[in-house]
Amino acid sequence: xxxxPVEMVENIAQYLTTKELAACCATSRVWRDIFGEDxxxxxxxxxxxxxxxxxxxxxxxxxxxxxxxxxxxxSLNPLGEWRLSYLREQLLWSHWKNxxxxxxxxxxIDQSEPEKVRVGDNxxxxxxxxxxxxxxxxxxxxxxxVRNCPVYVSDPFKLLSSNGVDFCLALSNDKILxxxxxxxxxxxxxxxxxxxxxxxQNFLFDRSELISLSKTEEMVNFPLTFSNLVIGNYxxxxxxxxEMHIWDLASGTKMKKVSYPGSMNxxxxxxxxxxxxxxxxxVVIQRNSMYHFFVFCFASLxxxxxxxxxxxxxxxxxxxxNGLLAISLNGHFxxxxxxxxxxxxxxxxxxSVGVLTLDSSFLFISKNTVHVFNTITxxxxxxxxxxxxxxxxxxxxxxxTCNKFLITSHFSGEIAWELDFKLSPMKMTNLWNFNVCYNxxxxxxxxxxxEKLWDGSVEVISYW
Numbered sequence: 001x002x003x004x005p006v007e008m009v010e011n012i013a014q015y016l017t018t019k020e021l022a023a024c025c026a027t028s029r030v031w032r033d034i035f036g037e038d039x040x041x042x043x044x045x046x047x048x049x050x051x052x053x054x055x056x057x058x059x060x061x062x063x064x065x066x067x068x069x070x071x072x073x074x075s076l077n078p079l080g081e082w083r084l085s086y087l088r089e090q091l092l093w094s095h096w097k098n099x100x101x102x103x104x105x106x107x108x109i110d111q112s113e114p115e116k117v118r119v120g121d122n123x124x125x126x127x128x129x130x131x132x133x134x135x136x137x138x139x140x141x142x143x144x145x146v147r148n149c150p151v152y153v154s155d156p157f158k159l160l161s162s163n164g165v166d167f168c169l170a171l172s173n174d175k176i177l178x179x180x181x182x183x184x185x186x187x188x189x190x191x192x193x194x195x196x197x198x199x200x201q202n203f204l205f206d207r208s209e210l211i212s213l214s215k216t217e218e219m220v221n222f223p224l225t226f227s228n229l230v231i232g233n234y235x236x237x238x239x240x241x242x243e244m245h246i247w248d249l250a251s252g253t254k255m256k257k258v259s260y261p262g263s264m265n266x267x268x269x270x271x272x273x274x275x276x277x278x279x280x281x282x283v284v285i286q287r288n289s290m291y292h293f294f295v296f297c298f299a300s301l302x303x304x305x306x307x308x309x310x311x312x313x314x315x316x317x318x319x320x321x322n323g324l325l326a327i328s329l330n331g332h333f334x335x336x337x338x339x340x341x342x343x344x345x346x347x348x349x350x351x352s353v354g355v356l357t358l359d360s361s362f363l364f365i366s367k368n369t370v371h372v373f374n375t376i377t378x379x380x381x382x383x384x385x386x387x388x389x390x391x392x393x394x395x396x397x398x399x400x401t402c403n404k405f406l407i408t409s410h411f412s413g414e415i416a417w418e419l420d421f422k423l424s425p426m427k428m429t430n431l432w433n434f435n436v437c438y439n440x441x442x443x444x445x446x447x448x449x450x451e452k453l454w455d456g457s458v459e460v461i462s463y464w
Contacts, residue, residue: 006037013040017423018086033077041082044422050085052130052445053092053464057148060100060464064091092447093404095463097418099433102462106135106150122164125452127443128176132193133450135458138162143195146448150460154195157187160202167228171249175200177230181222182206182237186249201252205237205245208254227271231279231298242268242285246301256301260285260294274320275357280304280338282320291316295325295338306338317354317397319362322375326362328355333364335373345380347371354397356406358419363400365408367393372426383428385417398436402446407436437461 013021013035024035058064066084079087095101124136132153133144139162143153159165160183167179174191177184186201188194203210206223224240234255235247244258260268260283269291270284283294290311295304310316310329317328324344325336333352335345349366356363364371370383387393389412398407398414406417406428416434420427440451447464 004034006039009034009037010039014043018044029077036077036080036083038080038082041080041086045082045085045089049089049092049445049447050082052447053088054081054085056445056447056464058464059148059462060095060102062091062100064088092464093418096402096405096446097431097434099435100463101435104150104460104462106133106144106152106458106460122166123452124165124168124178125450125458126168126170126441127448127450128170128189129193130443130445130447133460134168134176136165143193144460146450146460146462153193156189156195156197157199160185163222166225169230171230177235177249179205179228179237181225182239183222184235184237184247201249203247203252205235205247205254206239206243210252226268229271229273229281231273231281234298236281238268238271240268242266242283244283244296258296258302260296261303261307262287262292262294266292270316270318272318272320274322276322276360278323280320280323282318282325284316284318293318293325293327295320304338306336306341308334308336319355319357321357321362322360324362324375326355326364326373328352328364333371335362345373347373351393353394353408356397356400358400358403358421361421363406365394365397370406370428372421381426383426385428386430402442404446405431405434435461 021035025032067079124134124141127133131145131147133146135142136159139159141155141157141159143156145151145153159180161180163180165178165180169177171177174189176187176189182204184203184205185199187197188200189197225237226240227238229236233248233250235249237245242260242262246255246258248255262285266285266287268283269286271281273279273281279298281296283296285292290309292307292309294307297304310327319326323337323339325338327334329352331352332349333347333355334343336342337344347364349364351367353365353367355365360374360376362373362375364373368385368387370385372381372383392410392412394408394410396409398409400406404419406419408415408417414436416431416436418429418431437449437451440449442449447462449461451459451461453459
């Protein structure tokens, strides 16, 4: 084994489970070094999480301890950085699964006693980075350092309108995009984080040109909005009428106004974007008792010729990925190649609950089974869920948390499942101690959750 090229060892390792790989490392000193190579462990880690945990303080017990032998004479070679990254990440997931956490409230310290910070409806509660959180109440915005115990930093800016916040997103160039009705604001926050942010751009997305607004101007006649998206350098503002307004954020110019191929009596129901190229979006509208599905192409800034219509008694569930559109229908699921308008797959189901995406796969959720379809390899596998009560089927799906935990709803409440699609066969494990949060936001490193409680206060939950 020690004479094999590294590339061949890497090829062998990709067919091993993590437990089998760890067993190889425990076989001998030579095998420990061979199968402990960074190139083998790197692809098993989340790159962003690994980079964050390498420097973040471990506060949640049990804390992470580097497994190094202190006896210099008999010590083994140090573990590779990516194997350490894998161990850190597994401890993080273990804290999630076993509800090992530290919970703290956002409080302002004055001269008398701490005061809980409360946010209103449609208020900001968003992670700007892994370590910084912003909250808002009317026009006031507060910046918090949440690396350890949450600490108030500053009021980095004041919102231009008191109409609440409909959309917030951290852009890749140290900027934050905020949408209030049709009013789009882009602030530069800096790196490292500045205590005062500068307003770099603002516009009303339903207008044709940039409009200069004073910081105290109140807008009262906003049109009704439906959704907002950022796709690459494009900002997409969608009105309730179905109009899509597309802006180029790099140049600050409006690219196009597009209406979906429907009539004035149609009602827009849902908009879903693809997380992988081509970055297209599906627009679902309701006309009488029918749901109509249209796909918008950002390469041409126009709709594909494809359309499909279905009579559905329930709210439509759909997903789009790698040029394919998946739809959950009564008693079955359908997958279309919308670029060729061809039906690619039909999956029968006794009771179809919904469809989600994870990495490059569609997850078709039925009453007690998850069908996994890989949109690249076209592989298909079904996983029967180990429900304790066979009569308590899945009613609905909430979401996939941290790209790892599927949350399903049942009559008795929510259940979390750990997804492991690298195993063969695939595995989904019921997590009884999982803390299902509502009305919350999670940082990109999956180490912290900010949850808005019923009384308007905000608590920060740390898992590291």
